Amino acid sequence: MSRRRLQQLVDSLGRSARHFNKNEVECLIKLFNTLVADSNNRFATVGFDRNVFRDTLHSAFGMTDDVLMDRDCFEVYDLNGDGYISREEMFQMLKNSLLKQPSEEDPDEGIKDLVDIALKKMDYDHDGKLSFMDFEKAVKDENLLLEAFGPCLPDLKSSMAFEQKTFRETRKL
Structure with missing residues (x-):
């Protein structure tokens, strides 16, 4: 050039x-x-x-993670590709990204609580799932939420x- x-x-x-x-x-x-x-x-x-x-x-x-390398940030979390990040997808991403601690408590209950908190913070149209618009607005307002459900960018x-x-x-x- x-x-x-x-x-x-x-x-x-x-x-x-x-x-x-x-x-x-x-x-x-x-x-x-x-x-x-x-x-x-x-x-x-x-x-x-x-x-x-x-x-x-x-x-x-x-x-090295193929899922991360083949998608952009929203698509990393939209596991089924339907254009929304559902409660179940959030649960799976959080379950896979959090360290398991030995305790008497059911770890799934803590993850469900985190999903509820994430939805409360990010679900602007209150439909129980995150659209790209919800995700984009939440991330623009607070960029720490970009990797709310696990890492999607290089460290x-x-x-x-x-x-x-x-x-x-x-x-x-």
Whole structure:
């Protein structure tokens, strides 16, 4: 990509990027172009395929869970793909993500209580399940809720290491 074309793209994307400054946008474009160049498929001029994306998630962030790598955050929790996160799906995600502690209490009761709390906090239309709109509003209001039912994003340490490495390497290009 020519320097002029890169600058035009940075200017264009920079106007709409709320969470990145122009240097970061330029670094992300360079990273994308590097990933596309590394992709050995016939679609390399358009983008990179799922395998390159998954390889990047694995190598950069140590992510290995197929369910997490194949979906975005809402879809990770919408296990049956019906467009809603139901009480049962919340229960399963929490049950799988919480450590089991030996106690006399039934652990499922504690998980049911957590589901009730999550629904009370996130279910804005009070229909007993989370739509994407409910989820999006809850996460925008309190981003700690993004991983309310278990991790769906790389951990902070991996993210910071990736960011430092990426921005250092792409500045050299």
